[in-house]
Amino acid sequence: MKVTRWLFRETIHLWLLVWLAVSSAPCGLAQNPQPTARVIEILADHDSRYKIEGQKQPSITVKAGELITLRITAKKAKNLNRDGSIHGFSLLRAKDRQPIPEWDFLLKPGTQEFTLAAPSEPGEYIVVCTVICSQDHEGMNMRFIVLP
Numbered sequence: 674m675k676v677t678r679w680l681f682r683e684t685i686h687l688w689l690l691v692w693l694a695v696s697s698a699p700c701g702l703a704q705n706p707q708p709t710a711r712v713i714e715i716l717a718d719h720d721s722r723y724k725i726e727g728q729k730q731p732s733i734t735v736k737a738g739e740l741i742t743l744r745i746t747a748k749k750a751k752n753l754n755r756d757g758s759i760h761g762f763s764l765l766r767a768k769d770r771q772p773i774p775e776w777d778f779l780l781k782p783g784t785q786e787f788t789l790a791a792p793s794e795p796g797e798y799i800v801v802c803t804v805i806c807s808q809d810h811e812g813m814n815m816r817f818i819v820l821p
């Protein structure tokens with residue numbers, strides 16, 4: 674009887690050890706040196722419009738805090754900044770147009786990538802161009818939605 678109880682206790686002990694080993698293993702194994710960011714391809718076009726393939730009215734939807742890579746191809750409109758930037762990409766909170774820190778880029782001709790975390794506050798945002806790129810510059814904007 675005593676032996677049975679001892680055996681029972683040792684079995685529990687053993688299972689506990691197995692469980693600990695299994696449950697802690699992924700921490701060591703799954704460590705990814707490069708966290709994967711979702712790539713979003715955007716065209717900042719020569720007609721002073723943002724475009725996303727397959728979307729008539731381009732808009733970007735992300736999850737709060739999600740890691741995003743913006744792959745933006747910029748094509749020159751009429752005017753450019755003195756520093757050579759042909760378009761901008763700046764994120765504002767829609768309700769008060771408050772700029773979102775880090776989310777402010779100047780675009781040179783060609784393709785450039787920016788990897789960063791989406792805003793942590795869910796809601797509606799707006800992307801605006803910050804380079805007076807043509808007479809149509811004022812209309813160069815795009816919806817940006819952050820889901821909880």
Ligand SMILES: [Cu+2]
Binds near residue numbers: 760807
């Ligand atoms: Cu512009």
